Amino acid sequence: MAQFDPVRWGILGAARIADGAVIPGMVASADAVPLAIGARDLTRAQAMAEKHGIARAYGSYDEVLADPDVEAVYIALPNHLHVEWARKAADAGKHVLIEKPGAMRAADYAALKGVDPALKISEAFMVRQQPRWIKLRDILRSGDYGAPLTFSSLLSFMMTNEQDFRQKPEWGGGAYYDLGCYTAMAARYFLDAEPLRVMALMERNAGGIDMFTSVIMDFGKGRQASFMVSLAQASSQSIQIVCERAFVTLPQAYVPSRSAPNMILIDTSADHANSDITSLEFPALDQYKAEVTNFSRAVRGEDAPYFDLADARANAAVCDAVFASAASGGWALVKGA
Template sequence: MGDNKIRWGIVSTARIGVEKVIPGIQRSKTGVAHAIASRGKERAEQAARDLGIEKAYGSYEELLADPDIDAIYNPLPNHLHVPITKQAVEAGKHVLCEKPIALNAGEAAQLLDLPKDRLVAENFMVRAHPQWIKAREIVRSGALGELKAIQAFFSYFNDDPANIRNKPDIGGGALMDIGCYTMLAGRYFFEAEPERVVSLIDRDPAFGVDRITSALLDFGQGRQLNFTVSTQLTPYQRFNLVGTKKRLEIVIPVNAPQGEAVQIRLDDGSILGDGSMQSQIIAPCDQYAEMVDVFGRAITGEAPLPYGAADAVQNMKILDAIFASADTGGWVSVG
């Protein structure tokens, strides 16, 4: 590592990388954006100039072969997550890969066979945001009573046929793109695994991807998560954690604005219509920078990696079960 910082290579000039993750790397305490690659050299060079990145490559293979790079950020379309991640690890790099980490659990399981001296993690940046961390602290404190129900809604509108999210063969659709976050909320806040799921999916007749997906996840002991996600509804996101004493509302649970304060809300329901709601302000942060530092500290050995390849495989098992339930029309156990 150069100057005690992890040198990152970014595979592709994908929007999420250029607009969110690369700025996060540059704001992080542990990392530096060292190189970027694209299938077109000119595109990589332009991105490098715009973002102040030292090196630009015209192929992913060239970037992976660079001995100065310690870690790779992989924001490629979903069907390329596992293949490029495998290549990167085999080239001696640690990998932070965009979610979802694979097209299915079977494909994701290939990551478990990679050399263990290189770390692989799924880029669920929300788990590094102080609002999720604070919300879980409140749940653990017992302030909500017993957390029994989580309700999550997440939607946006995208009917562009050229957009990768509208292409089923490469992992498009609402569940893969944003349902993974709502599913994750159950695992994170219940600190448990769902036993079974049941779901309902509406697919776009032209694209073939799921445009509205709703699911109910049974976490046992009376605990349940229900969510709806959509790629063709009004943009909206809100998570509610409902306990026997209070509920906790995360106002912008996923796309929290970088560098801006956000709020979570507590309500004991004593005055209907949110009259008894109290807000807690969460200080400004960059959740992508926070995630980069979580991964960076794991690379340097300062702290263990809280969620690795095995966790990513479990996420895919749950998504697989949700798809299977819609196909069969009934409950499906999570393997």
């Protein structure tokens, strides 16, 4: 791997995801350095800067963007602000890593039309930076086990904080925006295709956010995906993929262990009464470190996993169809598929 000066990062927002995951990943990476952080509350920005050894703290997001030494920004704001600040960051000449979901609707990405094509702008799905995710997609693409035909996933946790921004529908709250964007992306990633249509069922609470969402995705050619996401049940995270000649399981699919090996399990038995499992083992991983490292490498022109705005728009198109289906009770076409 080529050596280069670490990319100098600015952070917009003092959110928990920045404090507990992304900034520590930057600190741990040899290819990234958190240089500046901005928050609406200067005191909060200063406290987080002191905690993580960040040199500059600002009382606004605009000040981070005006800092000439900041090369890339990570947007850790509520969902409804993502595209607005991504545009402002791009206009300031910064590369942009947008916390997921990058936008609440596919049409929102029109605000990024015409940005400098030299800038790297990506939706922050850290799971795609796991070496085992990358390896599994390579295995599926090889055809060694035949075509992958079905994908299924569960992703849930119990949300207990009544003040959480995910409680607010106008801010992009709810299970789908928080979790379903992951599962939809995972189905697209592993089936290596875009869905043609979706069917969705949502159960909303009194505040108007979806607490349970179940989705079927039709990819055509006999390929289907299904998933369920929830903010109102016990923690779960699973991915299972069935190929023509193998059943693949990804334990701890979305939040891998940072202390124990992470696994891919491939069962090629043709008999329900038996198993013939091959286990592939991967080292313990900080996937946020991997995310900022690979994005920084892409900024420097290195060969690294990178997903552009076209991928983000495709995932948002699925989101649009999911909400349309839940509203109509029928199938909804995925626009652009």
